Amino acid sequence: MSPDEMTSLQRVLATLSLKEPDRVPLFLLPTVQGATEMGVPLRDYFHTPSLIAEAQVCFRERYRNDCLYGFSYAAAEFEAFGGDALFYDCAPPNAGAPVLHTPDDFARLAVPKIEDWPALCRTLELQAQLRRAVGGDVPVIGVVMSPVSLPVMQLGFPAYLRLLMEQPESLTPLFEINEEFCVAWANAQLAAGADALVYYDPVGSCTIIEPAHYRRLCAPIAKRVLARIKGPTATHFASGRSFNILQDVVETGTGGVVVSGDEDLAAIKAAVGNRLPILGNLNGLAMRHWDAEETERQVKNAIAAAGVGGGFILTDHHGEIPFDVPERVLIWIAESVERWGRYPLTWVDAWRAQH
Amino acid sequence: MNQQTKPDQAKITALQQAYKSTLLSVDKAQAEEVLRTASSMFATPLEVAELCLAPVLEQMGDAWENGHLALSQIYMASRISEELVDRILPPLQEMRGEAPKIALMLLEDHHMLGKRLVQSALRLAGIPVLDWQRVTVDELIARAKQERPDLILISALMLRAALHVRDVREGLDRAGLAIPIYVGGAPFRFDPLLWQEVGASAMGANATEAIHLVSGFLERRHVA
Numbered sequence: 001m002s003p004d005e006m007t008s009l010q011r012v013l014a015t016l017s018l019k020e021p022d023r024v025p026l027f028l029l030p031t032v033q034g035a036t037e038m039g040v041p042l043r044d045y046f047h048t049p050s051l052i053a054e055a056q057v058c059f060r061e062r063y064r065n066d067c068l069y070g071f072s073y074a075a076a077e078f079e080a081f082g083g084d085a086l087f088y089d090c091a092p093p094n095a096g097a098p099v100l101h102t103p104d105d106f107a108r109l110a111v112p113k114i115e116d117w118p119a120l121c122r123t124l125e126l127q128a129q130l131r132r133a134v135g136g137d138v139p140v141i142g143v144v145m146s147p148v149s150l151p152v153m154q155l156g157f158p159a160y161l162r163l164l165m166e167q168p169e170s171l172t173p174l175f176e177i178n179e180e181f182c183v184a185w186a187n188a189q190l191a192a193g194a195d196a197l198v199y200y201d202p203v204g205s206c207t208i209i210e211p212a213h214y215r216r217l218c219a220p221i222a223k224r225v226l227a228r229i230k231g232p233t234a235t236h237f238a239s240g241r242s243f244n245i246l247q248d249v250v251e252t253g254t255g256g257v258v259v260s261g262d263e264d265l266a267a268i269k270a271a272v273g274n275r276l277p278i279l280g281n282l283n284g285l286a287m288r289h290w291d292a293e294e295t296e297r298q299v300k301n302a303i304a305a306a307g308v309g310g311g312f313i314l315t316d317h318h319g320e321i322p323f324d325v326p327e328r329v330l331i332w333i334a335e336s337v338e339r340w341g342r343y344p345l346t347w348v349d350a351w352r353a354q355h
Numbered sequence: 356m357n358q359q360t361k362p363d364q365a366k367i368t369a370l371q372q373a374y375k376s377t378l379l380s381v382d383k384a385q386a387e388e389v390l391r392t393a394s395s396m397f398a399t400p401l402e403v404a405e406l407c408l409a410p411v412l413e414q415m416g417d418a419w420e421n422g423h424l425a426l427s428q429i430y431m432a433s434r435i436s437e438e439l440v441d442r443i444l445p446p447l448q449e450m451r452g453e454a455p456k457i458a459l460m461l462l463e464d465h466h467m468l469g470k471r472l473v474q475s476a477l478r479l480a481g482i483p484v485l486d487w488q489r490v491t492v493d494e495l496i497a498r499a500k501q502e503r504p505d506l507i508l509i510s511a512l513m514l515r516a517a518l519h520v521r522d523v524r525e526g527l528d529r530a531g532l533a534i535p536i537y538v539g540g541a542p543f544r545f546d547p548l549l550w551q552e553v554g555a556s557a558m559g560a561n562a563t564e565a566i567h568l569v570s571g572f573l574e575r576r577h578v579a
Binding site: 088090091092094095096097098152156157158161162164165166206207208209210213239241243261262263283284285286288289322323324 | 419422425426427428430431434464465466467468471513514515518541542545546548549
């Protein structure tokens with residue numbers, strides 16, 4: 001590391017302050033790949049925080065990653081509501097059958113206690129181990145599902161969408177419980193060792209509901225929740241579109257927004273880049289087919305669109321690198337960021353003129 | 356239903372625009388009025404489905420894919436249309452007479468929304484579908500051997516399930532069943548090469564694109 005080289009934390013903090021760091025930070029987020037790295041079945045891997053921590057530290061070194069992902073699997077939150085996580089050999093765990101069926105079921109719900117649920121406790125242990133492993137130089141990132149998006153697992157998407165569109169008032173008790181859980185779960189992660197949280201809200205995206213619906217339902221909840229989370233957050237729409245709600249997203253108090261690969265990164269930078277850090281927007285599924293040239297082109301496109309002036313973190317648009325993405329692609333991404341992400345980005349004007 | 360010549364394209368387009376507008380404003384009463392007007396304009400209920408309902412749903416699906424509409428709007432359009440069709444038109448599927456067997460299913464997942472939207476779109480287009488619900492690869496192949504559908508429609512939410520379509524294709528081939536497989540779902544939309552990689556015959560980028568794909572299949576069968 002040269003004397004001018006920032007630590008990952010310094011790089012990320014400069015970016016979040018909308019300043020240019022030494023290079024564009026990279027948040028590369030392999031999860032299930034850790035099981036292969038550690039040579040264990042996925043189920044065992046996700047049940048052993050020390051293995052996840054070890055794999056994440058390996059990935060950080062290999063890919064020059066600027067964060068450690070203190071995340072296990074999304075269905076862990078669903079388990080806290082009595083649901084099952086389904087484990088596979090070569091894919092992230094998925095949520096099992098819904099546990100809520102009608103609004104009558106909401107009356108029987110209570111806010112789960114974090115300490116009662118092994119899956120949540122394992123995630124906290126993971127974050128504590130990551131913190132101990134890297135000290136204060138690398139941000140540890142945690143994840144929470146928004147109170148409005150968790151019902152996709154709790155109720156199943158068809159039943160949830162029906163209530164959301166036809167009996168929205170019936171969902172209020174569920175949202176209230178989810179809101180309390182979300183705040184408690186977020187703050188538990190910050191206490192355990194996470195530095196920042198990703199607030200996953202795919203249902204709030206313009207892909208799923210109309211912008212007016214986001215303003216009416218999701219934005220007020222996000223504003224309340226984010227105000228009670230005792231650390232920085234970034235809002236993630238899990239590859240859903242957000243351009244038409246960006247101004248509202250800014251007003252929720254979030255510390256960043258993760259942009260879909262479906263969207264024009266430059267347009268989003270122009271719209272809110274002076275107020276909100278932007279993360280994105282590599283397409284993880286498409287990565288499966290990238291060669292070295294295409295990888296470099298994708299990285300350059302993203303940096304050229306949103307990197308100038310700082311306030312940009314390169315990452316995938318879904319929050320998880322698919323299992324089938326070859327390791328060489330992740331290495332090419334890291335090499336491309338190292339080559340093309342160094343500030344000042346003197347090559348960008350010529351690149352834009354050509355493309 | 357009047358026995359009359361087909362209205363000119365300008366009238367059909369105006370009708371489609373009016374119907375789409377009522378759906379987008381979630382105005383069920385107005386949508387019913389437009390649909391009743393459509394019923395009096397076209398010679399058969401199937402024409403109402405094919406020239407009014409299906410094109411509007413397809414336009415809305417395209418608009419969703421391009422970021423101009425939300426999934427919730429597609430969902431509500433389907434709900435309203437299904438309710439009105441049940442009330443106003445006779446059972447459309449029965450009007451097609453003997454139709455190919457088209458089986459629709461979700462592969463190895465618990466999250467049925469995409470499949471339900473496809474099912475609704477095809478129903479509104481008057482295309483009969485066998486609902487195989489949620490199946491594993493082995494269950495799908497066993498059932499295909501037994502029931503011999505002419506076309507298999509698979510909805511997949513996760514990449515893992517989408518990749519298993521390849522196992523379905525290989526299993527069907529081993530059984531000597533040259534049944535085409537059409538696929539849809541998020542993994543196929545974000546990776547446009549995936550459907551070919553897994554041996555599918557076609558891919559729908561959104562639920563209502565299934566109407567176009569399956570209509571094409573039916574036409575080719577008819578010609579053949």
